[in-house]
Amino acid sequence: MEFQDYNPLEGKMYEVMNKDGKLTKKEDLPDLKKDELLYLYKTMLYTRVIDEKAISYQRQGRMLTYAPNTGQEATQVGSAYAMEKGDYLVPSFRELGAWLVRGVPLKNIYLYWYGNEWGSHMPEGVNVLPISIPIASQFSHAAGIGMANNIKGENNVAVAYVGDGGTSHGDFHEGLNFAAVFNAPVVFIIQNNQFAISVPRKKQTKSQTLAQKAIAYGMEGIQVDGNDIFAMYNVTKKAIDKARNGGGPTLIEAYTYRLGAHTTSDDPSKYRTDEEVEPWKEKDPLLRFEKYLREENLIDDKWVKETKEELEKDVVATFESIENKSDTEVEDIFKYHFETMPPQLEEQMNDYLEFLEGGK
Known part of the structure; x- marks a missing residue:
C-alpha cells in the first residue's frame, strides 16, 4: 500500500477487510501473531464494555458527563497499536481505545470522567498528554512536540486525534501548517464519525473528503475505512515509520460513525433518524473483527463469553474502588x-x- 495510490481527490478509500470480516486485500494483511490479534480484539471489547458501564453509571447519577466511543474502537485501537513505546499520544476526549493501548490505567480514565483531575496524571513512562477539550488544540500541541523532537534530536513521533468538526477550527490548520513547514514527525488522525455534536459533516465543509485538506499544506493525506482495524493499523504504521525516518507529517481521515450520542448530555434523536444509524450497525468494527477471528478459528462463543465476563468484573471493581473513595x-x-x-x-x-x- 502506497499513499499515492489513494489520492483523496479521487475519492479512494483504503480497506483490508470488509464489513463481513472478509479480506479484500489479502496481501495487506498485517503480520500479527495470534496473541496480538486476540489482544486487539480484547482491547476493542474492553473499550465497548467500559463505554456501556460508563453510560449506565452516568444515567444513575454516579458519574459526570461522559463521551461514548462505541463504533470507533477500530480507529482508536488499530492506530495506537502501530505506535512505539517512546511515541506521544495527543488525544482530544474520545480516544478510549487508544488510551488503553498506550498504557493509561482504567482507574485514571474513570477518575477523569468522575470529576477528579488526577485522572489526567499519567504513570511514569506513559507518553500520553491529558485530555484537551478545546477542539483541534491537539494538532497545535502535536506539531509542537514534533518540532521539539527534531530540535532535541529525538526519534519519537507524535500521534494526534481530532473529530471531523475539528477540521473547521483554526488550530487544525495552524497545526498542519507548522508540522509541514518544519517537517515535524507527526501523524494527524481525523476521527470522522460524521457529526460534530449535532452538525453533520456535509454542513461543515465543501471538501469531498477531509483527507484532501492535507494537500494544501504539502503533506500526504489518505482516507481509510476507520471500522477496519487492519487498515487503520497499516496506514498509521506506515505514516509513523515515514515520520520517524524524516519524511514529515501525514493526515489520516478515519471514516467511521458515532453509533451513540456525542456525550451523555446529547440526544442524537433530535438531529438524526434510526434509519440513518441502522446501516452503520452492520459495519460495527467490533462485530467485523469478531467475524474474521471466528472464521480463522481463533475465538468461539465460549471464549467471547468468558472474556467479556472477565472484563465486566474488572470494570465494575475499578469504578467501585473510585466511587467508594472520599471525594477530591x-x-x-x-x-x-x-x-x-x-x-x-x-x-x-x-x-x-x-x-x-x-x-x-
Whole structure:
C-alpha cells in the first residue's frame, strides 16, 4: 500500500477487510501473531464494555458527563497499536481505545470522567498528554512536540486525534501548517464519525473528503475505512515509520460513525433518524473483527463469553474502588496545576477554603 495510490481527490478509500470480516486485500494483511490479534480484539471489547458501564453509571447519577466511543474502537485501537513505546499520544476526549493501548490505567480514565483531575496524571513512562477539550488544540500541541523532537534530536513521533468538526477550527490548520513547514514527525488522525455534536459533516465543509485538506499544506493525506482495524493499523504504521525516518507529517481521515450520542448530555434523536444509524450497525468494527477471528478459528462463543465476563468484573471493581473513595480534596484542585503553587493561586485557594468554612 502506497499513499499515492489513494489520492483523496479521487475519492479512494483504503480497506483490508470488509464489513463481513472478509479480506479484500489479502496481501495487506498485517503480520500479527495470534496473541496480538486476540489482544486487539480484547482491547476493542474492553473499550465497548467500559463505554456501556460508563453510560449506565452516568444515567444513575454516579458519574459526570461522559463521551461514548462505541463504533470507533477500530480507529482508536488499530492506530495506537502501530505506535512505539517512546511515541506521544495527543488525544482530544474520545480516544478510549487508544488510551488503553498506550498504557493509561482504567482507574485514571474513570477518575477523569468522575470529576477528579488526577485522572489526567499519567504513570511514569506513559507518553500520553491529558485530555484537551478545546477542539483541534491537539494538532497545535502535536506539531509542537514534533518540532521539539527534531530540535532535541529525538526519534519519537507524535500521534494526534481530532473529530471531523475539528477540521473547521483554526488550530487544525495552524497545526498542519507548522508540522509541514518544519517537517515535524507527526501523524494527524481525523476521527470522522460524521457529526460534530449535532452538525453533520456535509454542513461543515465543501471538501469531498477531509483527507484532501492535507494537500494544501504539502503533506500526504489518505482516507481509510476507520471500522477496519487492519487498515487503520497499516496506514498509521506506515505514516509513523515515514515520520520517524524524516519524511514529515501525514493526515489520516478515519471514516467511521458515532453509533451513540456525542456525550451523555446529547440526544442524537433530535438531529438524526434510526434509519440513518441502522446501516452503520452492520459495519460495527467490533462485530467485523469478531467475524474474521471466528472464521480463522481463533475465538468461539465460549471464549467471547468468558472474556467479556472477565472484563465486566474488572470494570465494575475499578469504578467501585473510585466511587467508594472520599471525594477530591479541595486543595488538590489548586495544587494539581503547578509544581509550586504561585501566590495568586494560593490566595484563591485560601479564600475558597475560608468560604467553605463559613467565612466571608
